[in-house]
Amino acid sequence: MDLDEIMFDLYNDYDWALAASLGDMEFEQDMYDDIMYGDPFISNIPTGYKDTFNMENLPFNPLDIFPQYDYDKFAMKGLRKHAKEGLGRYFGEDITGGALTPHSATWHPGNIFGRPAVIDFNLPTMFSNYELQNKFPREMLTRHHPPLYKHEWPSDSYQNVISDIARHEYKHGVVDNEHTYSHPAIYGTGAQYDIGLSGMLSDMGAFQNPNLYGENIIMYNADRAGDVVRDIVERPEPSVGQPNPHGGW
Secondary structure, three states, X not given: OOHHHHHHHHHOOHHHHHHHHHXXXXXXXXXXXXXXXXXXXXXXXXXXOOOOOOHHXXXXXXXXXXXXXXXXXXXXXXHHHHOOOOOOOEEEHHHHOXXXXXXXXXXXXXXXXXXXXXXXXXXXXXHHHHHHHHHHHHHHHHOOOOOOOHHHOOOOOHHHHHHHHHHHHHHHOOOOOOOOOHHHHHHHHHHHHOOOHHHHHHHHXXXXXXXXXXXXXOOOOOHHHHHHHHHHHHOOOOOOOOOOOOOOO
């Protein structure tokens, strides 16, 4: 079954439609709260660990490159757009019978036949990656052996992992994904605003070196990613029924 066939069958299941609609709204309210009021990890590194993670030693400091908005306005634009996509805008293993993506999550654009843009979450991959990766940055920042358990490091949790990944995917809906610096803009603002340790460190690494996710940008200039964000956040919203020049409608 392809995505369109799956969604056609689900649209005819009224119990699923009601549950999905309520679940989507609840999730988006949580995401709104995280984006508006969540404390960015990079701005709240625990006392005593700031010397271990010194921003001044990085080749590209996102706090210098990106606008210092009160909240992640790039992500909020993406959330507001995705919330209007309609029923079926989130997917996962329980719905599809198997993840549509081998990654932790993937944003799929909508199509002319009325299928909404979809964010597909692969929760098993997301959580296994988190468990594998998270002990190393905890050890690095705390110099603690063995690595600290999650309850000793309250700034990270499965909830924060999902939130930071959803924040990333929302941005794909409002950026021109063919732009060379679209992913650096997404990763850089993720490093700037992610609320979890693992998300912030992962996005920071990808922002510093696009080769980590398979993009070879000749003469990489991270300042151009800042220009992408300014253009998206500060441009007027498109009129109803008019195409969005940075993807979708």
